[in-house]
Amino acid sequence: MVPQPKSEIRKEQILKAAMKTFAHKGFHDATISDVAREAKISDATIYEYFSSKEELLFSIPGKTTRKHKEELESILEFLRGAADKVRCIIHRYFWFFENNPDYASVTMLILKQNRKFLEMPAYKDVQDLSRLVLHLIKEGMATGEFRADINPYLVRAAILGTIEHLVGAA
Amino acid sequence: MVPQPKSEIRKEQILKAAMKTFAHKGFHDATISDVAREAKISDATIYEYFSSKEELLFSIPGKTTRKHKEELESILEFLRGAADKVRCIIHRYFWFFENNPDYASVTMLILKQNRKFLEMPAYKDVQDLSRLVLHLIKEGMATGEFRADINPYLVRAAILGTIEHLVGAA
Amino acid sequence: MVPQPKSEIRKEQILKAAMKTFAHKGFHDATISDVAREAKISDATIYEYFSSKEELLFSIPGKTTRKHKEELESILEFLRGAADKVRCIIHRYFWFFENNPDYASVTMLILKQNRKFLEMPAYKDVQDLSRLVLHLIKEGMATGEFRADINPYLVRAAILGTIEHLVGAA
Amino acid sequence: MVPQPKSEIRKEQILKAAMKTFAHKGFHDATISDVAREAKISDATIYEYFSSKEELLFSIPGKTTRKHKEELESILEFLRGAADKVRCIIHRYFWFFENNPDYASVTMLILKQNRKFLEMPAYKDVQDLSRLVLHLIKEGMATGEFRADINPYLVRAAILGTIEHLVGAA
DNA sequence: AATGAATGAGGATTCATTCAT
DNA sequence: AATGAATGAATCCTCATTCAT
Numbered sequence: 001m002v003p004q005p006k007s008e009i010r011k012e013q014i015l016k017a018a019m020k021t022f023a024h025k026g027f028h029d030a031t032i033s034d035v036a037r038e039a040k041i042s043d044a045t046i047y048e049y050f051s052s053k054e055e056l057l058f059s060i061p062g063k064t065t066r067k068h069k070e071e072l073e074s075i076l077e078f079l080r081g082a083a084d085k086v087r088c089i090i091h092r093y094f095w096f097f098e099n100n101p102d103y104a105s106v107t108m109l110i111l112k113q114n115r116k117f118l119e120m121p122a123y124k125d126v127q128d129l130s131r132l133v134l135h136l137i138k139e140g141m142a143t144g145e146f147r148a149d150i151n152p153y154l155v156r157a158a159i160l161g162t163i164e165h166l167v168g169a170a
Numbered sequence: 171m172v173p174q175p176k177s178e179i180r181k182e183q184i185l186k187a188a189m190k191t192f193a194h195k196g197f198h199d200a201t202i203s204d205v206a207r208e209a210k211i212s213d214a215t216i217y218e219y220f221s222s223k224e225e226l227l228f229s230i231p232g233k234t235t236r237k238h239k240e241e242l243e244s245i246l247e248f249l250r251g252a253a254d255k256v257r258c259i260i261h262r263y264f265w266f267f268e269n270n271p272d273y274a275s276v277t278m279l280i281l282k283q284n285r286k287f288l289e290m291p292a293y294k295d296v297q298d299l300s301r302l303v304l305h306l307i308k309e310g311m312a313t314g315e316f317r318a319d320i321n322p323y324l325v326r327a328a329i330l331g332t333i334e335h336l337v338g339a340a
Numbered sequence: 341m342v343p344q345p346k347s348e349i350r351k352e353q354i355l356k357a358a359m360k361t362f363a364h365k366g367f368h369d370a371t372i373s374d375v376a377r378e379a380k381i382s383d384a385t386i387y388e389y390f391s392s393k394e395e396l397l398f399s400i401p402g403k404t405t406r407k408h409k410e411e412l413e414s415i416l417e418f419l420r421g422a423a424d425k426v427r428c429i430i431h432r433y434f435w436f437f438e439n440n441p442d443y444a445s446v447t448m449l450i451l452k453q454n455r456k457f458l459e460m461p462a463y464k465d466v467q468d469l470s471r472l473v474l475h476l477i478k479e480g481m482a483t484g485e486f487r488a489d490i491n492p493y494l495v496r497a498a499i500l501g502t503i504e505h506l507v508g509a510a
Numbered sequence: 511m512v513p514q515p516k517s518e519i520r521k522e523q524i525l526k527a528a529m530k531t532f533a534h535k536g537f538h539d540a541t542i543s544d545v546a547r548e549a550k551i552s553d554a555t556i557y558e559y560f561s562s563k564e565e566l567l568f569s570i571p572g573k574t575t576r577k578h579k580e581e582l583e584s585i586l587e588f589l590r591g592a593a594d595k596v597r598c599i600i601h602r603y604f605w606f607f608e609n610n611p612d613y614a615s616v617t618m619l620i621l622k623q624n625r626k627f628l629e630m631p632a633y634k635d636v637q638d639l640s641r642l643v644l645h646l647i648k649e650g651m652a653t654g655e656f657r658a659d660i661n662p663y664l665v666r667a668a669i670l671g672t673i674e675h676l677v678g679a680a
Numbered sequence: 681a682a683t684g685a686a687t688g689a690g691g692a693t694t695c696a697t698t699c700a701t
Numbered sequence: 702a703a704t705g706a707a708t709g710a711a712t713c714c715t716c717a718t719t720c721a722t
Contacts, residue, residue, distance in 0.1 A: 007706085026283065028198040031691060042708045047693065109283045112338075113196065157339075158332040162324070165331025168282075177681085202717060212683045214719080223717065347685085366623065368538040371712060382687045387714065449623045452678075453536065494672070501675025502668040508622075509667075517702085542696060552704045554698080563696060687719085698707085 011049050014039050018056050023105035027057055054116070060106050061122040068096055069125045082140030089133060090159065097167045104167050133159060181219050184209050189230050193272035197227055197280050224286070230276050231292040238266055239295045243302075252310030259303060260329065267337045274337050303329060351389050354379050358396050363445035367397055394456070400446050401462040408436055409465045413472075422480030429473060430499065437507045444507050473499060521559050524549050528566050533612035537567055537620045564626070570616050571632045578606055579635045583642075592650030599643060600669065607677045614677050643669060 017039035021030045032053055036043045050056040072092050079085050097104040107126075111117045134156045140146035146155075187209035191200045202223055206213045220226040242262050249255050267274040277296075281287045304326045310316035316325075357379035361370045372393055376383045390396040412432050419425050437444040447466075451457045474496045480486035486495075527549035531540045542563055546553045560566040582602050589595050607614040617636075621627045644666045650656035656665075 010706085032693085033691080043692085044694080044708050044710095045706080048706075048708095053692065113279045154332070157335045158328055161331035161333070161335030162328040163331070165327045165334060169327075180681090201715085213717085214683050214685095215681080217718070218681070218683095350685090372714080373712080383713090384687050384689095384715080385685080388685075388687095391714095393713070453619045497675045497679075498668055498672040501671035501673070502664070503671070505667045505671030505674060520702090541694085553696085554704050554706095555702080557697065558702070558704095683720100683722090685720090685722105687716100689716095689718105691713105691715085693713090694711085695708100696711105697709090699704100700706095701704090 007049070010041075010045075014041070014046055014049055014056070015060055015062070019060050019102045019106055022057060022060070022110060023102035027110050057106075057110065057114075058117055058120055058122065060103070061111065061125075064100075064103060065107070065122060065125045068092075069129055072129070082136045082143065082145050085136050086133065086140070086159070089129075089136075090163065093163050094167070097163075108164060108168055130156070130160065177219070180211075180215075184211070184216055184219055184226070185230055185232070188226050189272045189276055192227060192230070192280060193275035227276075227280065227284075228287055228290055228292065230273070231281065231295070234270075234273060235277070235292060235295045238262075239299055242299070252306045252313065252315050255306050256303065256310070256329070259299075259306075260333065263333050264337070267333075278334060278338055300326065300330065347389070350381075350385075354381070354386055354389055354396070355400055355402070359400050359442045359446055362397060362400070362450060363442035367393075367450050397446075397450065397454075398457060398460055398462065400443070401451065401465075404440075404443060405447070405462060405465045408432075409469055412469070421485060422476045422483065423485050425476050426473065426480070426499070429469075429476075430503065433503050434507070437503075448504060448508055470496070470500065517559070520551075520555075524551070524556055524559055524566070525570055525572070529570050529612045529616055532567060532570070532620060533615035567616075567620065567624075568627055568630055568632060570613070571621065571635070574610075574613060575617070575632060575635045578602075579639055582639070591655060592646045592653065593655050595646050596643065596650070596669065599639075599646075600673065603673050604677070607673075618674060618678055640666065640670065 014035070018035045021035045021038050024030075025034065032043050032046055035056070036046055039046075046056065050059060072089060075088060075092070076085050079088055111123075117123055134152055137146065137150075137152040137155050141148050141150065141152065184205070188205045191205045191208050194200075195204065202213050202216055205226070206216055209216075216226065220229060242259060245258060245262070246255050249258055281293075287293055304322055307316065307320075307322040307325050311318050311320065311322065354375070358375045361375045361378050364370075365374065372383050372386055375396070376386055379386070386396065390399060412429060415428060415432070416425050419428055451463075457463055474492055477486065477490075477492040477495050481488050481490065481492065524545070528545045531545045531548050534540075535544065542553050542556055545566070546556055549556075556566065560569060582599060585598060585602070586595050589598055621633075627633055644662055647656065647660075647662040647665050651658050651660065651662065
C-alpha cells in the first residue's frame with residue numbers, strides 16, 4: 001500500500017459517507033448536511049473537496065468502477081473459452097455488488113437515470129463492460145461454444161438484465 | 171364507455187401531464203408548476219385533485235397497471251400451456267411499454283426506487299404479475315414443458331430483468 | 341391617474357423598500373430579508389416579482405430616471421438660451437435628489453460602480469442627460485453666451501461633478 | 511531610505527495586493543483568497559498582519575494619503591498666492607490619481623461610501639485637505655485674488671467634485 | 681371549480697476567520 | 702513566520718403548499 005496524502009484520505013472518507021447516504025435516502029432527499037454528519041465533518045468541508053453536491057455524486061464511481069473493470073480484465077486473461085469468461089463476469093458482478101450494496105444502489109438506481117452522468121467518462125467503463133460481454137457472446141457463437149442462432153444483443157440484455165434485477169431487488 | 175364525471179376527466183388530464191413531466195424531468199426536478207403548465211391549468215388546481223406532489227406521483231400507476239394486469243389475465247384464459255402464457259406476458263409487456271414510454275419511465279425509474287411506493291396498494295399489482303410469472307414457470311416445470319432442473323426464481327429474474335433492461339435502455 | 345393592476349402596486353412597494361434598504365445599508369450588506377421586512381412581505385414574495393437580488397437593484401432606476409429625464413426635456417422646450425437651460429438642469433437635479441435622497445444614494449453610490457449596470461438600458465438615460473449638458477455648453481459657446489475659450493468637457497465635468505459632490509456629501 | 515523590518519515589507523505587499531484586488535473587483539466581490547493569490551501568500555498569512563478583511567481595507571489609505579498630504583503641504587510652503595496654491599493642489603491630485611488608479615478606485619468608490627471609514631483617523635487626512643482648500647479659497651477672497659462674492663463652499667465643491675468626476679470616469 | 685397571490689420551510693453554497701502544526 | 706485544513710454563520714433562492722376570492 002502506498003501511503004496516501006492526507007487530503008486523499010479525507011476525500012475517500014467523504015465519498016464513502018456520500019455513497020452510504022445517497023444509497024439510503026436517494027440523491028435528492030439526502031442533504032449535504034446528512035453526508036457531512038455521516039462523515040463527521042462540517043458541511044463546508046465537503047465543499048473543500050467537491051465543488052457541488054452533483055460533483056460529489058459523480059465522483060462516487062471513480063476509481064471503484066475502473067478497478068472493478070481492470071481486475072476483471074486481468075482475470076479474464078487466464079481463462080479460455082467464452083463461456084467461462086462470461087460465467088466469470090457474472091460471478092464477479094454478483095460478488096462485487098453483494099459486497100458493495102451501497103455502491104450498487106448509487107450506480108444502478110441513482111446514476112443510471114442521470115442524463116449528465118451518461119455523458120461522463122466514468123460511464124465509459126460501464127459501457128466497456130457491456131461491450132465486452134457482447135463481444136464474448138459473439139466469440140462464443142463463432143467458436144461454436146454457443147448456439148449460432150441466438151441474438152447476441154438479446155442474450156447480453158438477458159445477462160445484464162438478470163443481474164440488475166436480482167441485485168436491485170436485494 | 172361509461173360517461174365519466176367532469177372531475178374524473180380533469181384528474182386524468184393532470185395525471186397525464188404529470189406522467190409526461192415526471193418521465194422527462196424526473197420527480198424531483200419536475201415542479202408542480204411544470205406539471206400545471208403541461209396540463210394547462212394553474213398550480214393550485216392540482217391541489218384540488220391531489221393532496222400532494224407525492225400523492226400525484228403515486229396515483230400515476232393507478233388504473234393503468236390494474237387494467238394492464240386484468241387484460242393480461244383475460245387473455246391468458248384463452249391460452250393453454252405455460253410456455254405460451256409466458257410468451258404472451260412478455261409480448262404484452264413489450265407492447266405496453268413501447269406504447270407507453272412515459273409510463274415505463276415513471277414506473278421503472280422513479281417509482282421502483284421509492285420506498286413508500288413499495289408499500290402502496292398500487293404496487294401489489296406489480297407483485298401479482300411477478301408472482302404469476304413464477305407460478306407459470308413452476309407450472310411448466312410440473313407439466314414437463316420446461317426443464318425440471320431450472321431454478322424458477324432465477325428464470326423469473328431473467329425474464330423480468332431482460333424486459334426491464336431492454337425497456338430501460340430504450 | 342390610470343388605476344394600476346394590483347401586481348404593479350406590489351412591485352412598486354417592493355422597489356420602494358429595496359431603494360430605502362439598499363440606500364441605508366448598501367447593496368451587499370442589505371439582505372433580501374431586510375428588504376422584505378421593510379416591505380412587510382415575505383422573502384419569497386420578492387422573488388415572485390424579481391428574479392434575483394441584482395435584478396431588483398437594477399429595477400430601481402426604472403421609470404424614475406426616465407420620468408426625470410422626460411420632464412426635464414419638456415421643461416427645456418420652453419426655455420431659450422443655453423445658460424438658462426443649463427441652470428434649469430442644475431436646479432432640477434438638486435431638487436430631484438433632495439426630494440429623493442435614497443434614490444440618489446442608490447444611483448450614485450451603488451449603481452454607478454456596478455459594471456453590469458453600465459451596460460443596461462437604464463444607464464442610457466444617465467448618459468443622455470450628460471450628453472445633453474455637453475451639447476448645451478457647446479451651443480452656448482457657439483451663440484456667444486458662453487466664452488469660446490472654455491473646454492466644454494471640463495465644464496460639463498465641473499457641473500456634474502459639483503452636483504455629485506454636494507449631493508453625495510449630504 | 512530607512513531599512514524596514516521584514517514584517518513591514520510583507521505588510522506592504524499585502525496592502526498592494528489588496529488595493530489592486532479591491533479596486534478591480536470591489537470590496538465585497540473580492541475574497542480574501544483573491545487578495546492572497548494576488549500577494550502570492552496563503553489566506554491565513556493575511557490574518558497575521560491584519561485582523562479582518564475590513565481592517566485590511568481601512569489600512570489601504572494609511573501612509574499613502576498622509577504622504578500625499580504632507581508632500582503637498584511642503585510644496586505649498588514655497589508658493590505664494592492662494593490661486594497658485596489651489597492650482598498646485600489640483601495638479602497634484604490629478605497627478606497622484608493618474609499614477610495610482612487603484613488607489614483612486616479604492617478611496618473614491620469603496621471607502622467613501624463606508625460609514626465606518628468616515629469615523630476613522632485615516633479619513634481625517636482627507637478632511638484636512640478639504641479644509642485646506644476651503645481655507646485657501648477664503649484666503650484668496652480676503653486678499654482680493656478671488657472675487658469676494660463667491661460662495662467658498664460651493665467653489666470648493668466645484669473643485670473637488672470636478673476632480674472626482676474626472677477621475678471616477680477614467 | 682379555479683386560481684392569483686403569498687409564504688414557510690429548507691437546502692446548497694460561500695467565505696471570513698481560526699488554529700494546530 | 703507561514704499555512705493547510707476546517708468550519709460557523711450567513712444568505713440567496715426554490716418550491717410545495719395554502720387560501721381568499
